[in-house]
Amino acid sequence: MRFLNFVNFRKRRIQKNQGLKILICLFLTFIIFLNFLYINNNNYIIESSDEFFSTDNNDIRNEMNNSLKTTSITSMLQDPFTLNFDFLRNFFQKNYQSSLDFDIPTYFRYGDSDGVITDDTIFSEDNLLYYNSLMKMEIDERETFTIYLELKNTTLWYTGDINNYKYGFVKSIDNTTGEILDDNRYLIDNLLPIFLIIENMGGAIKTISINGKSPIDSINEMFFLINSTEFWDNRSTHNGFFNSNSSIIKNTESNFYSILANLLIHRTYYDLNLDDSIRDRALELANLTMIDIINKMWDSDDEAFYHSADADWSSTGQQLNYHLNTNALGIITLLEFWIISGMKNDSIYLQRAKDLYNRLETELYDPVNTLYKNIGQADWNTIWDDNLTLDSNAMMMRACLKFFEVSGNISYYDRAVNMSKSIEANLYDTMINAYNFSFMETSSDKSFNSNLKLSKAYLDAFDIYKSTFLDGVYNVSGEVPDFIFNQDKMNLTSVYSFEKNRRYYNPDNQSYVPFTIRYDITYATINHIIKYPNGTYFEQFQDVINSTTASYTFNYTIKENLPIGDGYYIYVWANTSYFKLTQSLKRFNVVSGLINKSLEGLPTILYQGPIINVSLIINYTRFENLTLTASLEGEQLLKYPSQEIDFTTMEEIRIDFNLTAKFGATPGITEIFFNIKKDNIVYLELKKVIEIGYAFEYSNLIYQRKVVSGDSISVSMNLKNFLPDAVQTLNVSFTGVEENYIEDYIQEETLNENEIKTISYSLKSLKSINNETIRIKMSLLINTTEFFSKVFAVEVVPKFALLSVSFADKIPQGSPAYLIIIIQNNQENSEDFSLYLNGKRISTNLEVLGTGKNRIVAKITPSINPYELGTKNYRFVLKDSSDIEIERFYFEIVLEVSILNLILFYIIPILVPIGLILFFKNRDIKHKKLRR
Secondary structure, three states, X not given: OHHHHHHHHXXXXXXXXXXXHHHHHHHHHHHHHHHHHHHHHHHHHHHOOXXXXXXXXXXXXXXXXXXXXXXXXXXXXXXXXXXXXXXXHHHHHHHOEXXXXXXXXXXXXXXXXXXXXXXXXXXXXXXXXXXXXXXXXXXXXXXXXXXXXXXXXXXXXXXXXXHHOOEEEOOXXXXXXXXXXXXXXXXXXXXXXHXXXXXXXXXXXXXXXXXXXXXXXXXXXXXXXXXXOOOEEOOOOOOEEOOEOOOOXXXXXXXXXXXXXXXXXXXXXXXXXXXXXXXXXXXXXXXXXXXXXXHHOEEOOOOEEOOEEOOOOOOOHHHHOEEHHHHHHHHHHHHHHHHHOOOOOOOHHHHHHHHHHHHHHHHOEEOOOOEEOOEEOHHHOOEEEOOOEHHHHHHHHHHHHHHHHHHOOHHHHHHHHHHHHHHHHHOEEOOOXXXXXXXXXXXXXXXXXXXXXXXXXXXXXXXXXXXXXXEEEEOOOOOOOEEEOOOOEEEEEEEEEEEEEEEEEEOOOOEEEEEEEEEEOOOEEEEEEEEOOOOOEEEEEEEEEOOOOOOEEEEEEOOOOOOOEEEEEEEEEEEEOOEEEEEEEEEEEEEOOEEEEEEEOOOOEEEEOOEEEEEEEEEEOOOOOEEEEEEEEOOOEOOOOOEEEEXXXXXXXXXXXXXXXXXXXXXXXXXXXXXXXEOOEEEEEEEEEEEEEOOEEEEEEXXXXXXXXXXXXXXXXXXXXXXXXXXXXXXXXXXXXXXXXXXXXXXXXXXXXXXXXXXXXXXXXXXOOOOOEEEEEEEEEEOXXXXXXXXXXXXXXXXXXXXXXXXXXXXXXXOOEEEEEEEEEOOOOOEEEEEEEOOEEEOOOOOEEOOEEEEEEEEEOOXXXXXXXXXXXXXXXXXEOOOOEEEEEEEEEEEEOOHHHHHHHHHHHHHHHHHHHHHHHHHHHHHHHHHO
């Protein structure tokens, strides 16, 4: 038992000793780690002491007028087609807007004669067409796509099984519930997004993206839908589009729209280098559809298209009627297909368009009201609907405009204009500012859809209206011709034209080729305003372009009341009611027939005094001989007598002049004039700008930028005498500007003929300067006349400038501390200095302060006593050679125990006695055990 107790005691003793050893090791490791951190931190402070100050030592750092201005009334600038657009927008937004709470307003279609809603059904077609017609000019590209996405977020858009193309715009929704009323997806409704996005956005469809959605993706989405079996009948003998996804009826009008949409995709995707598979398929769909419509829906005897057909393109009954809306759209489609098929003169598409137009003219046109009736029966035996409806006539108006746009035949445009006049006179309700549905008194209802289709037609008309230009050609060559006064007659022939640049498709090389349609406009007013070169009014003329020449020649005799000058303006503008006012700007010069070929001997700088010979070379191009007076004039010149010069027609002559600047001429830029006159008529006035120079000048002024009070300021410059045969004497003086901070200085200098002389001066500054900057005026004088002066500034700096100071704030016992002072000596000479620590002078690394930057280092050992700890205070004073204090510094330093002192003077003195005690105690225990 005793043995076991001993063993346990022994184990506990060993464990206790091991624990003590581990504790001591951990303590020593901790001390060494802290010391390592301190040394690194202190080294960083010493190394960067030149870069910053301790926060305890902050006290150490204390032309032309191009706008056409006429008396024209505003109506000259307002087109007749979009005149009522603001009224229409206000009317429908106020009366036809639904109450459904969508992110975008939706609109009803039907209202009575007063605009009271008679059916609150909301149709997709109207709400898509609205932004591609009446609102088109009010929204930009990004707004267009935003609106389209918002329309897709309404219940007008249906989304089912997308993989099977169960999506698209439905026919209509109910205003009360916002739910789908007619869930059929009609072809026209789902073609309209293609027209809206491409026609409104153009090339922007490739760049715009909203919330990750692209216009191109939306176009592709609708293209894939109409290309699917939901709409496309891909049977080889029955190619075409169904009127809706649930119908087997093929509507001719909707198929025409599909052709136009596919042609639009093809042209757009070609221009923007987009998906060529979609581009090619779009052209294929348009081609297949057009072939079947021509073969199945065209009545070659009656020269018109049937209204609709069954799935196999067979028609019976009312399907065989000839609708104005369908056939007007047919004209547009035939013409577009003529363009896409190569635009050949013998094209069947062009011929069918002409035949169709002429047939509609014969069968449906009402010459009294200058509008077209609505529907004719098969064989044209009977007019089934003789209403003059707004929507169908709007489409016929677009057909006339398209014919004019591709042919330049004004009769088509005249027909469209006359239709517009009749619509405005008979269908526009001025009381409520909207258009009636038709001529019939019982049809004065206001259809949103019909008004939108008219707006679409008016936008087409406006596009033609504004496609005008005015071209003018002079009777002489030269972009800006010269006319000799009292000799020449100016003829300016102007042509006022409609011009449309388009492109047709060449199937042979599969590329688009540009073509231009032009029509020279007649019966238009034309105005000419002549203005002086400075833009002020001279004279105005007004006339009419007649119908025989389609051009107008403005004749004007150039008289001497138009002064000689370059850059006269002729503003020309022409306008007529249904074409845009267009202006052009032409320029011409009025000359005398004396052409200045060259000027010889004119110096760049004309110095005071010397006589210079100058020769003016003149080419005389007038038809008669003349004797004229020549003179050279200028304020700074000596005046010489004028000369009588004989000019012979078509000959060159040299005129010599003496040119001399007055001795009292003001140096600098001046104007001189070579004048050739007859009485008061100026034939030639040649203005030249020349510099008058002093007879002498100074250059390369160099001066000292900084000075210590009492030191000298160095100044030097070059003096040059320009006179080739005269000696000049002048005075150079320097004075203080505000106060006499320098000793006044004046020196007489002599310059020989053409001499360049370098002079230097030493200006004495006074010691009693209390400004930071002094200004000194340098003057060059002859007698008392000051020719040149220059005020320059010199900075007054102190003798010494402290740049930085550093001293450690903590240091181990026995380690040295370094005081580092960076100081600038601004004096021209070195100076002795002394450094004091707590009143006693101490040694440094430098003996004198040299000119420029100096680094003073002083080594101080705060204490070698291992038991001295705490804070010590130091006062350093830096003095110059005159024992005047330059700077004073106060620092505190904390003495810390070093690792070595900690071990030698603190730890070892404790551990040694403990060790001895343990040693003897252990030996005593052993002796006791042995005695047992």
